[in-house]
């Protein structure tokens with residue numbers, strides 16, 4: 243390597259682990275694989291609010307933009323729950339996603355064979371589930387304007403948002419999803435509410451237009467209410483799901499919970515160019531902050547996704563994924579995935595076990 | 601009774617059963633309980649489209665409005681899937697809901713003890729689930745304006761909708777939900793996306809304002825993505841859920857599927873005054889239309905809800921509910937809820953068995 247990769251870690255306030263396991267695992271993997279990193283840690287979310295008064299400081303965004311990849315912890319916490327919108331930790335995350343133009347959010351929902359019994363679904367339903375939700379991340383009701391608080395014609399107060407998609411926003415996520423499906427099992431299910439919403443009718447029409455470009459991908463359409471049911475009834479029917487920002491928020495969380503492995507699942511957010519953003523699917527779990535109970539697997543697997551999708555370092559990514567499997571096979575579990583016969587450990591010790599396996 | 605109750609049946613095209621079981625059960629129950637009904641059947645949805653060219657004929661709406669209660673089959677079907685929006689069967693249903701001003705949609709998700717094993721959730725997770733989703737039904741993104749197709753500032757095509765709630769719309773559904781929770785186990789969970797959407801922030805603020813009027817009800821708030829997960833992780837944590845139109849659409853379907861009893865679940869849509877609307881939660885199942893396979897329990901239980909919530913005839917409602925339980929206990933099942941050791945029958949025969957039990 244001529245140049246060092248610049249990897250950028252967004253720090254969040256809720257340190258479930260210290261020193262950070264994801265960074266340690268990256269560093270160790272890097273040194274073994276002969277990859278050079280330059281790390282920079284910057285503030286985002288609650289930590290940034292406390293230190294600078296805004297959830298995404300300019301400095302954080304500009305350093306992130308110049309990086310090769312961005313690794314992120316989870317954000318949010320009770321302390322800022324009542325902040326005004328522009329001063330919420332979540333707003334910082336939204337601004338970062340928008341600033342990096344990462345329109346495609348990849349959320350795998352995979353059942354780890356060692357953890358099948360952690361799912362609340364019956365073994366025969368959960369076993370072998372391996373689906374990918376491709377969520378549109380920088381459009382729709384999250385960003386649509388007009389939005390805000392107003393007064394209607396009766397002088398009554400209102401709160402409102404706009405669900406809106408422009409042609410190119412649908413086209414690029416559709417193309418992205420077809421490519422993902424093609425590399426997986428060749429099945430793409432587009433989820434919308436086209437029996438009700440114009441934004442969804444438009445979505446469906448544009449997605450459909452790509453079908454002939456991808457004759458090898460089997461395209462289907464499903465209403466979001468039905469999708470929420472089918473994920474429970476028979477999740478194995480799905481390979482790749484593509485959907486809008488808000489439906490993707492709901493369905494990807496639902497899909498990850500059916501696996502029973504929510505503490506295990508990473509995510510990647512990618513754009514056309516520029517750095518990708520890698521973060522665990524789970525939230526910041528403020529209820530267990532500082533108790534050495536959090537499950538670090540998802541963050542560590544986010545580092546693996548960063549290597550694969552962000553830096554093209556597939557071998558290093560595999561090394562991390564194997565270390566995770568190895569740690570699971572040696573029986574180590576945090577409380578959220580513990581079952582009798584396995585070894586219950588805290589976050590810190592689990593991190594050390596992963597490091598041993600790298 | 602001095603006056604006859606007017607009950608109005610909306611006919612849909614997809615006759616899974618003939619003569620209609622729900623009507624037969626109502627008639628028999630009525631005669632036993634000494635209640636007089638006057639039935640009128642009118643067209644809605646696909647059947648109305650085929651006969652009159654519109655999904656909600658004026659005649660249907662005006663007769664519905666003059667009724668004491670409206671019993672509805674499921675609507676929709678492949679034949680009209682590609683119709684323009686104003687000519688979709690679903691549009692007729694939406695117009696009927698709006699026309700009757702039934703803003704509160706009650707969707708129970710109850711696990712029938714006889715059917716626990718039909719759930720894809722583990723027995724210990726599914727057993728005893730008994731929750732009620734109170735969905736706002738006449739506002740939000742389903743009805744918000746502006747909506748449609750347009751061109752943005754770059755000359756690009758768009759599709760858009762407006763999620764909007766006015767104060768009184770939130771207040772009346774909040775009050776309704778607090779009343780429901782008070783009559784149940786006293787727990788109300790309001791679901792929103794207040795960390796992102798102004799419409800949700802406004803929703804949360806208004807719901808919160810009712811808390812002091814209902815000190816006996818324990819109010820909590822949950823983000824919709826988390827709610828989608830918690831319903832799978834531990835559905836028993838919920839008693840009453842109140843949420844907006846689109847989130848309610850998704851979550852109530854999810855909740856009904858976790859029970860494994862989706863073919864069993866009725867719903868009621870109520871307003872401040874005027875007739876309520878009673879319909880099964882499930883869709884029209886066009887894939888099995890005419891095959892004598894459909895499960896009539898949900899429609900029959902909708903008739904029971906009609907008696908209880910629509911006409912205040914609790915005793916008659918109980919008679920129907922007991923007949924359903926009795927039929928289940930005698931082992932009769934349609935294919936969707938069949939398990940080994942029970943008796944598989946078609947829709948028609950199941951209807952006859954229910955009639956025997958009334």
Ligand SMILES: CC(C)[C@H](C(=O)O)[C@@H](O)C(=O)O
Pocket residue numbers: 318332335491795796825
């Ligand atoms: C924190 C919140 C704004 C965010 C979202 O809704 O996108 C989160 O739920 C997620 O899915 O990453």
Ligand SMILES: CC(C)[C@H](C(=O)O)[C@@H](O)C(=O)O
Pocket residue numbers: 437438467676690693849
């Ligand atoms: C058919 C459709 C318009 C309807 C809705 O979304 O309200 C249905 O899904 C329901 O929940 O009753």
